[in-house]
Amino acid sequence: MNRTTLSLIAGATALAAVTAFAALDGPSASGATAPKAAASLPVERTSLLCPAPSISDIADTSYTSFTPVTQSTASSGKAQLQAADQQSADGTGGSASGGSTPGKGSKGSQGSKTGKDSKGSKSGSTTADKPVLTPKAPGTPATGDVSGADGSALIGTADGRFAPGWTVQETTEVAAGTGRGLQGVNCTPADTEFWFPGASTAASRTDYVHLTNPDDSAAVVDIELYDKNGAVKSPLGENLTVPPHASKPILLSTLTDEQQSDLTVHVSVRSGRVGAAVQALDAKAGGDWLAAAADPAPDLVLPGIPADATDVRLITFAPGGNDADLKVRLATSGGLITPAGNETVHVKSGMTTAADLGPVTRGEAGSLILTPTDQSVPIVAALQVVRGKGDKQETAFIPATAPVGARATAADNSTKGSTLSLTAPTATATVKVTASAGSDGGTATTKTFTIRSGTTQNVAAPVPSGLQGTYALTVETTSGGPVYASRTLTATEGGVPGFTIQTLPNDRGTVAVPQTTQDLGVLQK
Numbered sequence: 450m451n452r453t454t455l456s457l458i459a460g461a462t463a464l465a466a467v468t469a470f471a472a473l474d475g476p477s478a479s480g481a482t483a484p485k486a487a488a489s490l491p492v493e494r495t496s497l498l499c500p501a502p503s504i505s506d507i508a509d510t511s512y513t514s515f516t517p518v519t520q521s522t523a524s525s526g527k528a529q530l531q532a533a534d535q536q537s538a539d540g541t542g543g544s545a546s547g548g549s550t551p552g553k554g555s556k557g558s559q560g561s562k563t564g565k566d567s568k569g570s571k572s573g574s575t576t577a578d579k580p581v582l583t584p585k586a587p588g589t590p591a592t593g594d595v596s597g598a599d600g601s602a603l604i605g606t607a608d609g610r611f612a613p614g615w616t617v618q619e620t621t622e623v624a625a626g627t628g629r630g631l632q633g634v635n636c637t638p639a640d641t642e643f644w645f646p647g648a649s650t651a652a653s654r655t656d657y658v659h660l661t662n663p664d665d666s667a668a669v670v671d672i673e674l675y676d677k678n679g680a681v682k683s684p685l686g687e688n689l690t691v692p693p694h695a696s697k698p699i700l701l702s703t704l705t706d707e708q709q710s711d712l713t714v715h716v717s718v719r720s721g722r723v724g725a726a727v728q729a730l731d732a733k734a735g736g737d738w739l740a741a742a743a744d745p746a747p748d749l750v751l752p753g754i755p756a757d758a759t760d761v762r763l764i765t766f767a768p769g770g771n772d773a774d775l776k777v778r779l780a781t782s783g784g785l786i787t788p789a790g791n792e793t794v795h796v797k798s799g800m801t802t803a804a805d806l807g808p809v810t811r812g813e814a815g816s817l818i819l820t821p822t823d824q825s826v827p828i829v830a831a832l833q834v835v836r837g838k839g840d841k842q843e844t845a846f847i848p849a850t851a852p853v854g855a856r857a858t859a860a861d862n863s864t865k866g867s868t869l870s871l872t873a874p875t876a877t878a879t880v881k882v883t884a885s886a887g888s889d890g891g892t893a894t895t896k897t898f899t900i901r902s903g904t905t906q907n908v909a910a911p912v913p914s915g916l917q918g919t920y921a922l923t924v925e926t927t928s929g930g931p932v933y934a935s936r937t938l939t940a941t942e943g944g945v946p947g948f949t950i951q952t953l954p955n956d957r958g959t960v961a962v963p964q965t966t967q968d969l970g971v972l973q974k
Contacts, residue, residue, distance in 0.1 A: 498724030526609015876930025
């Protein structure tokens with residue numbers, strides 16, 4: 450190709466770029482039509498990461514995949530979950546071969562929990578060609594199971610019609626031992642920064658930070674710990690390498706010799722990106738997954754405290770250079786109230802602050818609302834919630850979360866044992882709740898609810914007619930102010946009230962795309 454031809458091609462390319470830019474960003478002529486609003490279009494690809502579910506030989510884990518029906522999606526597409534190739538053997542580096550991919554009825558016996566000194570190692574063969582489940586058409590859940598300690602971390606991708614709002618729930622039942630009870634977590638996208646207020650290195654706790662790298666290159670990660678006095682010296686938490694397509698569980702007690710009841714964990718990625726979640730296991734009070742809290746903000750909502758909670762603990766952290774003074778209010782079914790003795794909380798900069806709220810809900814649905822008393826200072830926060838008493842206690846966590854927005858989804862629901870909690874902290878709102886078809890049969894159904902300003906409602910969520918299997922709940926805000934939501938799963942085994950709580954932030958199923966047209970007039974200016 451000669452030089453003249455190359456110049457013409459380059460000129461044409463530059464002209465196209467300039468004219469498109471002019472239509473998008475250039476000054477409009479007097480009297481010209483106002484620019485059109487950006488179109489909201491379905492995303493074309495979604496990636497999710499699920500942590501390794503358990504190292505207990507007596508664990509039973511179920512996975513539920515669901516994509517809500519979305520207008521204007523592609524006619525084709527697929528979704529799949531595959532095992533991460535590698536698992537770390539300890540919290541200081543290195544890797545071992547990944548556990549076998551979860552599959553229906555698969556069994557495993559490796560990586561059993563041995564107590565506080567356990568490093569969360571995994572070993573076994575990887576069968577990457579065997580998916581954990583095969584997603585069905587949008588609107589219908591698909592499920593898969595794994596038993597024992599056989600479950601690897603999973604890396605999931607969905608494209609085309611499966612991508613918008615794709616949700617995967619990981620739920621584990623552990624009958625006995627440390628962390629016994631119900632543990633649940635939503636699989637999440639990779640990111641570069643995470644905050645986890647509510648972790649611990651207390652003698653009764655065994656907490657892991659699970660890091661999963663979905664990419665083709667290694668990720669380098671720092672884990673910082675903050676207690677009530679500030680930053681905890683932890684050189685072993687610096688420059689942690691997570692190999693490509695691998696997962697690494699880090700036992701927090703290997704990063705510090707200090708035993709602290711309340712910690713904030715900060716995961717920051719120097720290069721690459723990872724998925725992160727904290728598995729918090731207690732020797733006496735069960736355990737659950739602690740999902741990352743919403744980004745630091747001066748106003749936070751923590752929705753869906755169970756009505757029968759016997760103890761609620763608020764853990765907060767101010768990552769910036771200023772202290773924060775917070776007003777604490779509880780949004781109940783009747784309106785906003787102030788918990789006696791906990792009207793305000795003072796959070797010192799760089800320090801973790803905990804407040805015992807006790808049985809704050811007292812038999813009513815409730816959500817915690819945190820607002821600044823004066824100066825607006827960004828904070829992160831989570832609740833540690835206990836149900837039951839004595840040796841029948843179980844624990845779950847509620848991190849501060851983003852609002853539902855246009856749509857959010859909770860997968861893995863059943864006719865009994867699922868509670869949907871909705872709160873509208875600032876203005877009355879109307880929401881539409883759709884129960885999907887069942888994974889093995891049933892017909893979708895929809896209900897509409899009005900949530901009054903300043904209240905929380907545990908709504909009677911719809912159930913698919915003729916339900917067989919599990920189903921998904923999709924929540925859509927149709928009018929009014931922002932709505933925050935969570936879903937509680939319960940299951941009683943041996944008299945212990947097992948439960949797990951997942952918040953429902955926006956599913957990010959659509960993206961704003963500006964409309965552009967060519968405008969050669971810019972070349973005349």
